[in-house]
Amino acid sequence: MxxxxxxxxxxxxxxxxxxxxxxxxxxxxxxxxxxxxxxxAMGDDAAMAEFARDIVLMRQVGVNPVVVHGGGPMINQMLxxxxxxxxxxxxxxxxxxxxxxxxxxILSGLVNKRIVQAIMDAGGRAVGISGxxxxxxxxxxxxxxxxxxxxxxxxxxxxxxxxYGAGIIPVVAPVATxxxxxxxxxxxxxxxxxAIAGALQADRLLLLTDVSGVKNAKGEVMTQISPDELRxxxxxxxxxxxxxxxxxxxxxxVEAGTRAVTILDGRIxxxxxxxxxxxxxxxxxxxxxxxxxxxxxx
Numbered sequence: 001m002x003x004x005x006x007x008x009x010x011x012x013x014x015x016x017x018x019x020x021x022x023x024x025x026x027x028x029x030x031x032x033x034x035x036x037x038x039x040x041a042m043g044d045d046a047a048m049a050e051f052a053r054d055i056v057l058m059r060q061v062g063v064n065p066v067v068v069h070g071g072g073p074m075i076n077q078m079l080x081x082x083x084x085x086x087x088x089x090x091x092x093x094x095x096x097x098x099x100x101x102x103x104x105x106i107l108s109g110l111v112n113k114r115i116v117q118a119i120m121d122a123g124g125r126a127v128g129i130s131g132x133x134x135x136x137x138x139x140x141x142x143x144x145x146x147x148x149x150x151x152x153x154x155x156x157x158x159x160x161x162x163x164y165g166a167g168i169i170p171v172v173a174p175v176a177t178x179x180x181x182x183x184x185x186x187x188x189x190x191x192x193x194x195a196i197a198g199a200l201q202a203d204r205l206l207l208l209t210d211v212s213g214v215k216n217a218k219g220e221v222m223t224q225i226s227p228d229e230l231r232x233x234x235x236x237x238x239x240x241x242x243x244x245x246x247x248x249x250x251x252x253x254v255e256a257g258t259r260a261v262t263i264l265d266g267r268i269x270x271x272x273x274x275x276x277x278x279x280x281x282x283x284x285x286x287x288x289x290x291x292x293x294x295x296x297x298x
Contacts, residue, residue: 025062033065033203034196034202037208049118069115089145095186101184103175127163128173131175134159135156137154137195138176149185149188152195174187190246195253197261202259207246209264213264214233214243217238224287227251234248262275265283
């Protein structure tokens with residue numbers, strides 16, 4: 001009897017959560033949500049499967065998710081095996097000709113297809129592409145110090161609209177073509193996700209990370225931040241290292257028309273669902289306009 005009572009309590013709790021999610025389910029029906037997936041979760045089968053279930057659930061309730069992924073740990077492993085030295089400048093990988101070939105092989109091949117398969121295993125439909133397909137992302141060199149690291153200058157996102165319009169979840173590897181000579185560029189995953197979100201005028205860009213969010217000088221996670229506040233924090237050195245490209249991505253995406261960007265901790269179970277469909281939310285949200293619904297308790 002005690003076990004039955006516990007089971008009933010769990011069931012009631014689940015039903016209550018579903019009921020409370022209704023306004024958010026209605027709010028995001030038809031919305032485009034770009035999700036940057038990366039970090040250590042990519043190397044963990046259980047975390048990958050959980051992420052895939054969340055993405056499939058989003059699609060099932062009427063959201064149009066677009067997944068953009070990184071793959072830094074896998075790239076590092078392959079570069080080490082091949083004896084290719086890897087360096088970073090301002091949080092971005094220095095990429096020579098040999099490195100960019102490895103990057104494309106790992107991102108467009110191994111990593112991309114693992115995510116596609118995980119989504120398929122969760123009951124969804126997914127197609128993996130790279131920024132080179134259909135000239136989705138055309139780049140120029142971002143910085144002479146970085147080599148074949150690209151900065152998107154032309155976005156052709158109709159292929160993504162065609163895919164999610166047909167009920168298919170696009171999974172995008174951040175490898176892009178150059179403006180000339182059939183160059184291949186490595187694009188920072190956050191930068192690629194931001195460019196795609198901006199070009200799609202996405203309702204949300206979710207940047208999954210291995211940290212709890214953007215922290216102020218006191219080490220406290222900031223739940224709501226404006227682009228101007230972010231710029232000042234970068235200038236003051238409060239934001240540094242790998243968080244710089246993430247926050248710069250957030251600023252650029254918002255200014256390009258993305259309604260809001262959230263930098264959230266991908267280590268939290270069901271982080272995407274928590275952010276979109278609950279009162280609590282997760283991480284640090286960057287937006288230039290007031291929210292259309294009551295601000296969440298974060």
